[in-house]
Amino acid sequence: MTPDDDNDILKSYRSAANEAPPAAIDHQILSAASAFRARQRQFPLLLGLAAGLLIALYATLPKFGPAPAEPRDPRLAQAGLSEGRAAQFLSNPEQMQQSAFRQMPGGAN
Amino acid sequence: MELVWVPMQVVGPQEHGLPAPDDAALMARFASGDTSAFEQLYRRHRAPLYRYIVRLTPHRADADEAFQDVWMAVVRGCGHYQPSARFVTYLYAIAHRRVADQVRRNKRLSEVQIPENAIDRQASPQALAESAVLGTALQAAVGQLPLAQRETFLLRAEGDLSLQEIAVVTGAPYETVKSRLKYANQFLREKLGSWK
Secondary structure, eight states: OOOHHHHHHHHHHHHHHHOOOHHHHHHHHHHHHHHHHHHHHHHHHHHHHHHHHHHHHHHHHHHOOOOOOOOOOHHHHHHHHOOOHHHHHHHHHHHHHHHHHHHHHTTTO | OOOOOOOOOOOOOOTTTTTOOOOOHHHHHHHTOHHHHHHHHHHHHHHHHHHHHHTTTHHHHHHHHHHHHHHHHHHTTTTTOOSSOOOHHHHHHHHHHHHHHHHHOOOOOOOOOTTTTOOOOOOOOOHHSSSHHHHHHHHHHTTTOOOHHHHHHHHHSOOOOOOHHHHHHHOOOOHHHHHHHHHHHHHHHHHHHHHH
């Protein structure tokens, strides 16, 4: 067995090896390759369009949200009192004074 | 002065007498978006690769599917391809994995379909002496090889891969590849001898 014998075998084999894929398969593969490259080229453009659309939507939609909270009374925060009735009370100095008088000994009359 | 519009004829490098671009250059051009480069690459390697897959796969439908899968893997991987080895090594490595998956799935290592009229023992000595008939008979004999030897022979005969490249594609040691090819050639030579 010599390398020449092996080469003769290869030559004999290749001389008769003429089978090729069908034309339909050629067409499918080449079309798929073209379509793949076309999608690759379009992807950055589509991504940019989608981002632009999102930004535009965000900028134009009306803003919905909870009503802004009323400013907190610092005095209430220090005392730890609830804001409801106590806030109303503190906002009315006359009422506060009368309440103080009532609480004094003999002041309820 | 009157201007005349003349359509420009697109002429390839071969018409200019320039050498054809190599496989790595074609892959690089395809990765850049030149689909005609892929077509050149495809037409260059389609027939040997098809024969490699067909001779390793029992059913033609499976072979056709595997063939398409291999090329689609090449297309999808064009952006990641690095020409650290020859393109054919890369191509047949993909094909080897695909065929191995199919063999595992089918779990049938039977001989491939022998072409019709491949073995005609009634033919006259003159007919047998013709290399075309001998070549056809040889192809049939290839189908009788054990799978590993058959694949090694086909990578050599169809892909024109070196022993080292076959070792890379199949993942087998160099010496194993060498002995597989030796036994394959020995078997085929014995088959050829029975025709003489």
